[in-house]
Amino acid sequence: MKLSALRGNERVKEQLSQQERGRGLSHAYILSGPEGSGRHTLARLLSAGMLCTSQGEKPCGQCPACGKVLRGVHPDVSLITGSGAGKTITVDQVRALRSDAYIRPNEGQRKVYLLENADQMNPSAQNAMLKLLEEGPRYAAFLLIANNAGGLLETVRSRCEELPLFPAGRPAEDEDGRERAAQVKRMADALERAGELELLEESMRFAAKRSGEEFSLLLDSLEVELGTRIAQARDRRRLLRAVELVKELREAVRRNVNANQLSGWLCAGMFTAL
Ligand SMILES: [Zn+2]
Incomplete structure (x- = not known):
């Protein structure tokens, strides 16, 4: 994968590139790390990688799909943020996400959901998420952005791959x-x-x-x-x-x-x- 836009974090880059060459990218990742560690950059690159239509290394950054993802306007990429003071995603939002996930992609091969502050979700929201991770449609991919992966239920963690990120130069x-x-x-x-x-x-x-x-x-x-x-x-x-x-x-x-x-x-x- 072409992940050079992400600073540092060589280990995660190697892990993802190898995975892509081997069994292919997973359908669920936890991108954990402090602010400034590149979680959002990586989330964007991964989404673009999943939707990129180039035959070469992905994300190519050149094709229309990549362009839309990187500009934040691709119809098959949804960013879910919580409302309220804690910006916590609620169980109702997860349920809405669930019904949306069963509607086929608009123009790409996949639908990608980015969940902000995933580690702040309460247990019922996480359990609703768990069902989706287990039984969601094959084209759906979930990128859970977290400060601390430890805030997620063990059951959720075990169904995702963890990508621990560090501020570059750590x-x-x-x-x-x-x-x-x-x-x-x-x-x-x-x-x-x-x-x-x-x-x-x-x-x-x-x-x-x-x-x-x-x-x-x-x-x-x-x-x-x-x-x-x-x-x-x-x-x-x-x-x-x-x-x-x-x-x-x-x-x-x-x-x-x-x-x-x-x-x-x-x-x-x-x-x-x-
Ligand atoms: Zn592309």
């Missing part, structure tokens, strides 16, 4: 990114020139205690890193083999093979072929 996020970049570099070094034992140790560190999703993000970065090294590599054949293995590894992660079992396999793959 140290923890930068540090996270730096640490990951360093790990990828160490792993690429090991693949490029380490001996068998050293490579095994490094790949065990690389795979240790990670979720499948985190691991495949790392593998993506690793593949890019290896790709940039091939041109100047001393042992080009070895690097090409590494790239091939990383690709296979990614497939294995997709099939839910445990990340920790993969380090031994990676080593064996490198050294039996060379």
Whole structure:
């Protein structure tokens, strides 16, 4: 996905791009974070991505659908805001949304609902929302904007994907990114020139205690890193083999093979072929 208009938040961008390439975007997201973290920017980009009619990377920002979403006038994107002092969405508003959701889209393939202050909804409004998340029409997508995802019922959260956002340049996020970049570099070094034992140790560190999703993000970065090294590599054949293995590894992660079992396999793959 083309999400460069969102500042920082690399992790969420990677998560969404990968999802789009893989099983496709989800029908419900919680965009959580403080003001200034880019929740509305991302909500707009996601809505545009869902309605974009371009064949290339989405949202293209050029097609009529993208234009309408970005100007806030697309008939298939609705922004639901609460009224009153707390600006809380009421159960009646959710019911109205529910009937609206069953009317087919006007011009796009999907209908997108943005819910402001979703974490402020009271339990009955959230329960009404829950029904919609569970049984709503396939074309409907819901973007729940929240300060704190913890304010939503567990049942609602479990039916949405969470996109935690941070104001750009937040140290923890930068540090996270730096640490990951360093790990990828160490792993690429090991693949490029380490001996068998050293490579095994490094790949065990690389795979240790990670979720499948985190691991495949790392593998993506690793593949890019290896790709940039091939041109100047001393042992080009070895690097090409590494790239091939990383690709296979990614497939294995997709099939839910445990990340920790993969380090031994990676080593064996490198050294039996060379
Ligand atoms: Zn477009």
